[in-house]
Amino acid sequence: ALSVLVVVPLLALLVVTHVDLPMSARIGILVMAISPGAPIALRRSLEAGAHDAFAPCLQLVVVTLAIASIPLSIEFLDILYFGDARAHPAP
DSSP states (O other): OHIIIIIHHHHHHHHHHHSOOOHHHHHHHHHHHTOOOOHHHHHHHHHTTOOTTHHHHHHHHHHHHHHHHHHHHHHHHHHHHTSOOOOOSOO
């Protein structure tokens, strides 16, 4: 969970701050990086030999933690870019 929720977003932030990209590409990379829980990850981990009970549990943990990590990441990016990025839980 640490690699998905912390390491990948930090690597993406490193890339977008050191590579000359249009703002739309930067935003796209960062949004993908802070959105954990790709559905294909479960299948790939099972194909790689993960335990049948461990892989789905890990997927559920990551997706559950995303409920808090995504809004927190958006708030951090808002502070970093002095923008108006917000993630309100209500529409």
